[in-house]
Amino acid sequence: MNLHHGLGLLAAAGFVAGMMNAVAGGGSFVTFPALVAAGLPSVAANASSTVALFPGQLTTAYAYREQLRDFDTLSMRLLVPLSLAGGVCGALLLLLTPQSTFDRVIPWLLLAGTIAFAFGPRLGPDLRRFLRIGGRTLVVLQFMLAVYGGYFGGAVGLLMLAVWTVFGVSDVRAMNAARILLVAVMNSVAVATFAVAGKVFWLQALTMGIASVTGGYLGARVGRRLDPSKLRVLISCFNVAITAAFFWRAFQR
Secondary structure, eight states: OOHHHHHHHHHHHHHHHHHHHHHTOOTHHHHHHHHHHTTOOHHHHHHHHHHHHHHHHHHHHHHTGGGOOOOSSOOHHHHHHHHHHHHHHHHHHHHHSOHHHHHHHHHHHHHHHHHHHHHHHHHHHHHHTTOOOOHHHHHHHHHHHHHHHHHTOTTHHHHHHHHHHHHTOOOHHHHHHHHHHHHHHHHHHHHHHHHHHTOOOHHHHHHHHHHHHHHHHHHHHHGGGSOHHHHHHHHHHHHHHHHHHHHHHHHTO
16 A cells, blocks of 8 residues: 555544544544554554544534533542543553553453443443442542543543543533543643654644544534434444454454
8 A cells, every 4th residue: 555545544534533523432443443554553553543633622622612611519620630640641651561562452442442432321320320439539530531541542531421420410511521621631641742752653643633623523513413322323333343353453463
């Protein structure tokens, strides 16, 4: 595959990922495999995927700025620095992970993200029937989710929504705006960490990033007319196929 064809496929993947993130989420399940298929080592592909999706996350966070507000018992002044700290810890952990180890871990991370994406919307309400968590537990869980977000981040936003629901937050608009902001926050420090470490393939990442912003804009306009539940089923099936492919790839090594 020549460079122009390769960049064209990455642009297409970025466009699709941007649309997915705008209407339901799961864009990293497109960008990461596309970068691996383009020949990038998995650690660099993960770092470059984070960079590629970041511009779209920023624009979406800006669009939701008017809906952002504190939860009843928890302030953004706490959640933002907590997510920053967790994001940089996760990014550093990725950089310290040997390539061979990450290759073995990535199918399981994809599986965790697939499960979270498929069942995340119901996970919080179902758990709340049997479980309540306090403020200190929420702080610990938020930090751990931010670490996961900086390290890999598949469906981290949905996991945050589930945790907040169990905590007792019920303002859907506030949760959605906070989810978008905090994912962008944890990825901002991850992007900076990966850039300083020299792990980003910039041509590929920027090609994807520009396309993802375009896809995100179109997805935001079109997504309002689509059935979110049907989209989630379709994307979940795609995620299962990608996860199965990476398990197959791991077992062939």
